[in-house]
Amino acid sequence: MLLGKKILVIIPSRSKSKGLKNKNIKKINSTPLLGLTGIFIKKLKFVDECIISTDSLKYQKIANSYNINSYFLRPEHLSGSFISDNQVIDHALKSTEKHNKEKYDIVVYLQPTSPLRKKSDITKAIKYLINNNLDSVWSVSQVDKKFHPLKILKKERNNSFKFYMNKGREIIARQQLDDVYIRNGVFYILNAKSFKKNKSLIGKNNFLYLIKHKTFNIDNLEDFINFEKYYNDNIKK
Numbered sequence: 001m002l003l004g005k006k007i008l009v010i011i012p013s014r015s016k017s018k019g020l021k022n023k024n025i026k027k028i029n030s031t032p033l034l035g036l037t038g039i040f041i042k043k044l045k046f047v048d049e050c051i052i053s054t055d056s057l058k059y060q061k062i063a064n065s066y067n068i069n070s071y072f073l074r075p076e077h078l079s080g081s082f083i084s085d086n087q088v089i090d091h092a093l094k095s096t097e098k099h100n101k102e103k104y105d106i107v108v109y110l111q112p113t114s115p116l117r118k119k120s121d122i123t124k125a126i127k128y129l130i131n132n133n134l135d136s137v138w139s140v141s142q143v144d145k146k147f148h149p150l151k152i153l154k155k156e157r158n159n160s161f162k163f164y165m166n167k168g169r170e171i172i173a174r175q176q177l178d179d180v181y182i183r184n185g186v187f188y189i190l191n192a193k194s195f196k197k198n199k200s201l202i203g204k205n206n207f208l209y210l211i212k213h214k215t216f217n218i219d220n221l222e223d224f225i226n227f228e229k230y231y232n233d234n235i236k237k
Contacts, residue, residue, distance in 0.1 A: 135203020
């Protein structure tokens with residue numbers, strides 16, 4: 001518990017990833033990404049329950065070896081490419097509460113493919129959500145203004161182009177660009193009661209938590225190779 005609130009960690013790990021096959025259990029040295037998340041969660045002493053949501057018995061077994069519990073397999077209709085995080089969380093939260101005969105106040109959603117995390121960030125974010133009675137807190141990274149949405153172009157027929165957003169035509173200097181952010185998958189923290197009511201990851205009362213350290217969001221082989229190099233050069237002891 002943290003500040004009197006019961007904490008449930010949900011780790012989504014379906015086995016049918018397209019960009020990089022079995023990316024959730026791809027190994028860095030001898031440890032799968034799923035395992036890195038399990039090792040990290042052991043540092044969060046305030047977590048009351050940690051479960052995996054997966055469609056795979058193999059993933060389930062790997063999760064169990066890293067002290068991640070599994071009380072169910074995710075059904076096939078919730079395991080496709082176009083299933084939302086909202087659906088995954090809704091199923092996992094209901095299934096875990098039913099199995100444990102317990103109600104949780106806070107859901108922490110941790111994707112194995114964003115493996116660089118700090119205990120201090122998650123602890124601060126949970127406390128901020130609780131103390132300010134928020135619906136959600138998302139981890140984000142600031143976008144370099146070179147990649148600002150107002151500078152993005154869209155290709156048309158015959159390789160002609162136009163601004164993706166019409167307002168982009170008005171931009172002549174970077175000083176005109178506001179700060180924008182992108183979610184990095186490091187964590188999503190949700191008020192469970194609000195989520196059950198609204199079935200929304202974002203909620204009405206939300207907060208962006210800026211992550212200042214290096215992050216990775218692994219979707220393809222290039223992402224994995226870049227993370228592996230960074231991990232071995234900077235993190236591996």
